[in-house]
Amino acid sequence: MSVFNTSKVEISTFFLVGIPGMEHAHIWVAIPICLMYLIAILGNCTILFLIKTETTLHEPMYYFLSMLAFSDLGLSISSLPTMLRIFLFNATGISPDACFAQEFFIHGFSAMESSALLIMSVDRFIAIYNPLKYTTILTSVRVIKICLIFVALSILFVIPFPFILKRLSFCKKNLLSHSYCLHQDVMTLACSDNRVNVIYGLFAAQTAMLALVCISVSYMLILKTVLGIASHKGRLKVLNTCISHICAVLIFYVPLVTLAALPRFAKNVSPVIRVIIADSSFWFPH
Incomplete structure (x- = not known):
């Protein structure tokens, strides 16, 4: 029996898309996707295993890293x-x-993943801005509680999505515009009133952008703190600890922000570009 048993769905199948106009090359696209998939699985499982088994890694930064690895997996x-x-x-x-x-x-x-990136940016700010109190502010117990709270909030945040989609009727269109299902993509196919979906979708998007703003502010404060360090060697050492975090933020957010900006600033962009940008956000391990 279906978990969602109050269905109004009249269409029995949705259809996803590959790369429009490049169907002949799909097999070649599958090769790097398969490789990235294996790297993501093996890499993230290795990270989680090492953090669990190595007691020397039972520190705040690595707990947050394990949350990032779990979400990426x-x-x-x-x-x-x-x-x-x-x-x-x-x-x-x-x-x-x-x-x-x-x-x-x-x-x-x-x-x-967005929550993990936000927590890690705050973690790096505390470590750089107030290193002497870092271990007293972020104890292991407090860090685990923070991770569990954000995991629970992430789940609660998205629980409404399938239910508010399930209340819709789908009776005409059934072709999605991505290679996977997204709330904002599916709701546009509805032939019934989807205002609730639009409102909640906008709320979710604004929340994601708020997280990005907080992450950006954290790294700007880190940069300000770093520039105040007299030693050039000291500045480089501190910046090196943040580079991997910044790369993870860029890999995660750049495709999302680009996709959000395309309808407003590049309305005539090719569907191929849209699909490639959307799919690429999952191709690269974070």
């Missing part, structure tokens, strides 16, 4: 197999319930 498992199915076998169909479940996990793990 979840994102890869939620999205990349569907892409591989499309690019390898041209199997584009997906049932509504499977689609709603996928968008729940994708949005949930994305919220979790």
Whole structure:
């Protein structure tokens, strides 16, 4: 029996897309996706295993890193197999319930990853701005509680998504515009009133942008603190600890911000570009 048993869905199958106009090259696109998928699985599992088994890594920064690795692992498992199915076998169909479940996990793990990046930026700011009190402010118990709270909030944040989609009727269009299911993509196919979905989607987008603003402020404060360090060697040492974090933030947020800006500033951009940007956010391990 379906988990969502109050269905109004009249369409039995949604159809995802590969790269429009490049169907002949899908098999070649699948090769790097498969490679990235394996790297993401092996890399994140290795990180989680090492942090769990090595007592020397039981520190705040590594607890936050394990949260980031877990969310990235979840994102890869939620999205990349569907892409591989499309690019390898041209199997584009997906049932509504499977689609709603996928968008729940994708949005949930994305919220979790955004939370991890936010916490890590604050962690680095405290470590650089007030290193003497760092261990007293971020004790192991407090860090674990912070991680659990943000994981719970991420789950609660996306729980409404499948249910507010389930209340909609889908009776005409069934072609999605990505290689995986997203709330904002699915709701546009509805032939019933989707205002609740639009409002909650806007709230979710604004929350994501707020997290990005907080992350940016944290790194600007870090930069200000670093510039106040007299020693050139000291400045480089501090900056080196933040470079990997900044790269993770860019890999996660640049595709999202670009996709959000395209309809406003580049309305005539090719669908191929949209799909590549959207898919690439899952191709690279964070």
